[in-house]
Amino acid sequence: MNKLNEILEYNKMFVENKEYEKYKTTKYPGKKLVILSCMDTRLMELLPKALNLKNGDAKIVKNAGATIMHPFGSIIRSIIVAIYEFNTDEVLVIGHKGCGMSTIDGETTINKIVERGVSRETIETLTNSGIDIKKWLHGFDSIEHSVLESIELIKKHPLVPKDVKVHGLIMDPESGKLEVISEDY
Numbered sequence: 001m002n003k004l005n006e007i008l009e010y011n012k013m014f015v016e017n018k019e020y021e022k023y024k025t026t027k028y029p030g031k032k033l034v035i036l037s038c039m040d041t042r043l044m045e046l047l048p049k050a051l052n053l054k055n056g057d058a059k060i061v062k063n064a065g066a067t068i069m070h071p072f073g074s075i076i077r078s079i080i081v082a083i084y085e086f087n088t089d090e091v092l093v094i095g096h097k098g099c100g101m102s103t104i105d106g107e108t109t110i111n112k113i114v115e116r117g118v119s120r121e122t123i124e125t126l127t128n129s130g131i132d133i134k135k136w137l138h139g140f141d142s143i144e145h146s147v148l149e150s151i152e153l154i155k156k157h158p159l160v161p162k163d164v165k166v167h168g169l170i171m172d173p174e175s176g177k178l179e180v181i182s183e184d185y
Contacts, residue, residue, distance in 0.1 A: 034083070037060060038094075038096055047094065065139060068149075094170070
């Protein structure tokens with residue numbers, strides 16, 4: 001059985017058994033938090049548990065490395081929507097130790113893309129169009145520096161109100177321990 005069919009089969013039983021009832025909440029986060037975190041699989045359940053978050057407590061935005069790549073991209077858009085439409089008043093940027101993005105090399109990833117069938121011409125066309133694919137795919141050297149850069153981008157964004165608090169943390173994906181690297185109180 002393929003992955004999608006396994007999911008759909010489970011989902012049918014989930015709905016029939018009304019297992020969803022224990023997760024009912026509103027779309028407004030109870031703790032008025034929006035969290036930017038990494039998509040690392042180790043954080044899927046660990047992150048909310050380590051922060052004492054229940055379903056409905058926070059908006060959680062995830063991407064590779066918990067980084068904001070563009071001041072008007074989808075990550076900052078999600079944060080701004082959370083602030084204005086869902087009444088969040090604090091932002092947590094949470095990176096983690098041993099992040100895979102700290103080892104990502106743009107050129108290596110481009111080679112993997114080509115190996116999977118995307119032509120070099122496509123890469124060159126994008127590069128010639130002003131898109132620096134190598135830089136776009138590159139990770140970071142320091143999780144601390146990356147978290148601080150994201151915090152600065154959020155705090156200095158022209159659409160983020162000055163009363164929103166923006167904090168930076170680093171999590172240990174083995175234990176869930178948090179280290180505060182920037183507090184905004």
